[in-house]
Amino acid sequence: MKHATQSDFGRGASFALSSVDKWEVLSALNTASADFDISHRTLTVLKALLTFLPDRDIPTEPGRAVVFPANRTLSERLNGMPESTLRRHLARLVQLGLVNRHDSPNRKRYARRVGQGVELAFGFDLSPLNGHADQIFLTAERATRRAERIRTLRDRIALARQQLIALNDSRFAALIENARLILRRKSSEQTLHKLTQEMEDTADQNTGNAIHQPELRTIQLSGPDNQNERHIQDSSESKFDSEEQTSDSQIPADKKNDDANLHIVLDICTEFQDYYPKPVTGWAELVTVAEKLSPMIGIDSPVFNEARVRMGAATAATSVLCILERLQDIRSPGAYLRKLTQKAQKGTFSCIPMLKALENKGKSENCQLTT
Structure with missing residues (x-):
């Protein structure tokens, strides 16, 4: 048939x-x-x-x-x-x-x-x-758009599923399992669309947080030293190295200027330029780079998308770049970003300590080279 x-x-x-x-x-x-x-x-x-x-x-x-x-x-x-x-x-x-x-x-x-x-x-x-060329090209274009919609729907389902899992409520066990099975199969767009609506409606009603794409958040790097917390590296509770802050190691930033914050991130996080050497001129470009870079370093798209929702797009992108900087020390980048996302959901996450630690590490290495 x-x-x-x-x-x-x-x-x-x-x-x-x-x-x-x-x-x-x-x-x-x-x-x-x-x-x-x-x-x-x-x-x-x-x-x-x-x-x-x-x-x-x-x-x-x-x-x-x-x-x-x-x-x-x-x-x-x-x-x-x-x-x-x-x-x-x-x-x-x-x-x-x-x-x-x-x-x-x-x-x-x-x-x-x-x-x-x-x-x-x-x-x-x-x-x-x-x-038949015209028909072939038109059908291929439609197939490409359909594939893009399907990828988006699958990401939305995965994100809503993670939200329901976090609730730890047995009422949603059947829905969570059904989503897992459908994501493992090659399902039609109609099936995925129906499940997306069901998953997101259930998540919205029980978490009180509508799934949406937030505005880019300003990343303010100057802040109180008590924000300089140590971050969980992966599921084995390893740590992201952080160093003691001194008065001369504070990162100057204009809190009202997003461009200043972007320049600070670009000055500290440089490893991504090996993958994308083209100059980045705005937050939107940096978010796109992080989105493309994530799968290359072991962060699945649903994990990055959830981080973008919970943290804000700019903060999620900055976190990915920080992870890349210390990739050799992080055994599970995906698990690490999930932990940071959970902290962001609780309102206890800031990427400032990671950036400060990277800045201090760079200064330390430069001092060793000059001595």
Whole structure:
């Protein structure tokens, strides 16, 4: 039975007014493979056929894109795919209307040349890819947007699930378990949307905290010394190193100036520049960098998203950069950030001590280099 999102290729497709890049069409088909019910093995066979088309562009005229490799040649190009399997995938491409057979009287594939050009060719006609290009690109765009929505819904479910787990209430055990099972499966957008609404409504009603995206918070680095607390590093209760503050180690900052705070963070946290050397000019850019950087250092997207909700986007980004600075000392960055998020939820977290510790560590290392 055809999936609700699957699309058919119309047999009466009109050809594009200009040639179409064969690799762009193949990429779009990969993106929309589920919508067209095409397996990736079938697309691998299509890719092999495209390699026999000498030009990068698929011609606009029907019948001008015929390739004629023998099955043995195709099999070799597909790393020894059995011919029975190859014939099945070729038949699927023809059935979908992506490829047309142009058979010779004896069903062999060959070409008749006149001079330097091919006058007559028998084999597989790839020109339907040009005729269906508009539909393929449009479906691929829709598939990309759907995938983005699904990723967002999955993150929202994971965040709401963490909130319900934190309540430690047996009434929500079934809902929490259902969310876990659905997140492990490849669920439809409709299923995820319904569960998202149920999870968030339940979390809002029982925590009193609506799930939303807060404004960027100002990170004020100057503050009382009693904020210089030691932070939990990971689940084994290791610590983030902090040093005693002296009067000359206070970080100057204009409390009313977000840009000043941003410059201080960028001066102290420099490791991220190895990954993203482009200059950061605003908090929004820094948050984006932290979001992309988190999975690279072992922080799952739902963990970062929860930190962003609980701490504020700027504070969460700063925390990620601080973790990166001491990555060699932190065994579980994801667990560490979760602990900081829990402290933020209780109103007992500030990233000032981490920044001050990093500043002092940098000064100490510089002193050792100069002595």
